[in-house]
Amino acid sequence: MKIIGLTGDAGSGKSAVARILAELGATVLDADRVARRLTEPGTPVLAEIARVFGQGILKPDGALDRPRLAARVFTDPEERDILNRIIHPPVQAILEQEIAAARDGGLGVLVVEVPLLLETGLDKLVDEVWLTVADPEVKLERLKARGLTPEVAAGILAAQMPQELKAEHAHRIIDTNGSLTRTRQQVIKYWTEIKPE
Numbered sequence: 001m002k003i004i005g006l007t008g009d010a011g012s013g014k015s016a017v018a019r020i021l022a023e024l025g026a027t028v029l030d031a032d033r034v035a036r037r038l039t040e041p042g043t044p045v046l047a048e049i050a051r052v053f054g055q056g057i058l059k060p061d062g063a064l065d066r067p068r069l070a071a072r073v074f075t076d077p078e079e080r081d082i083l084n085r086i087i088h089p090p091v092q093a094i095l096e097q098e099i100a101a102a103r104d105g106g107l108g109v110l111v112v113e114v115p116l117l118l119e120t121g122l123d124k125l126v127d128e129v130w131l132t133v134a135d136p137e138v139k140l141e142r143l144k145a146r147g148l149t150p151e152v153a154a155g156i157l158a159a160q161m162p163q164e165l166k167a168e169h170a171h172r173i174i175d176t177n178g179s180l181t182r183t184r185q186q187v188i189k190y191w192t193e194i195k196p197e
């Protein structure tokens with residue numbers, strides 16, 4: 001099985017590219033979704049977050065108040081480090097397990113979509129790094145369109161390795177500044193290159 005690590009800044013179009021790759025036949029594993037599952041009500045990770053960040057970080061129904069936690073961790077690097085230390089080890093363990101299982105498995109392509117692929121060193125476990133890129137103002141506009149405040153949106157981008165540095169580690173780069181059709185064309189071209197049959 002071929003394993004692609006898909007990464008890129010927040011708002012750079014990873015999820016859009018992952019959807020196209022899934023349509024083309026890849027299996028997609030999304031690190032954000034793994035992190036969400038690990039922080040569902042009743043999990044040890046959520047209990048630890050509530051212990052460290054206070055019960056106010058939970059909504060009345062006991063679920064994680066994600067916008068509230070985002071506002072804290074993306075404007076305060078120390079708080080972000082604390083969250084990362086709680087949540088990254090279990091997320092990484094699951095991703096490593098899934099990648100190892102895929103290696104033992106059959107043919108096909110596994111795409112692991114990980115915003116912090118390079119920052120966490122998980123790129124060493126994949127065969128190729130694919131990077132989505134967009135101009136800073138495009139990424140910021142997309143994040144604001146999701147309802148994030150400009151401060152939180154800028155905080156997320158500041159918490160990630162700069163796009164130019166990421167590009168030094170990438171095998172294939174997808175520019176998402178244009179239309180979705182343009183993005184799709186680039187993805188199909190790369191897909192054809194790795195799946196020549």
Ligand SMILES: CC(C)(COP(=O)(O)OP(=O)(O)OC[C@H]1O[C@@H](n2cnc3c(N)ncnc32)[C@H](O)[C@@H]1O)[C@@H](O)C(=O)NCCC(=O)NCCS
Nearest residue numbers: 009010031032035066067069070087091115116156159160
């Ligand atoms: C802080 C949380 C609760 C905010 O949730 P929310 O639903 O508002 O945002 P979402 O998860 O969609 O994240 C938005 C984007 O921020 C970026 N991001 C998320 N966490 C981090 C982080 N710790 N450091 C840098 N960027 C991050 C990603 O690009 C992500 O796609 C959530 O992001 C979280 O649990 N983060 C820690 C887990 C993590 O690091 N995930 C990313 C890769 S494993």
Ligand SMILES: Nc1ncnc2c1ncn2[C@@H]1O[C@H](COP(=O)(O)OP(=O)(O)OP(=O)(O)O)[C@@H](O)[C@H]1O
Nearest residue numbers: 010011012013014015016115142176178179180183
């Ligand atoms: N040409 C394009 N390519 C990709 N996405 C585009 C394009 N034009 C507009 N978009 C939109 O921009 C947004 C990109 O956000 P997306 O969720 O794919 O980014 P992301 O890299 O996964 O971000 P995050 O890491 O924050 O989850 C989507 O709403 C998508 O529909």
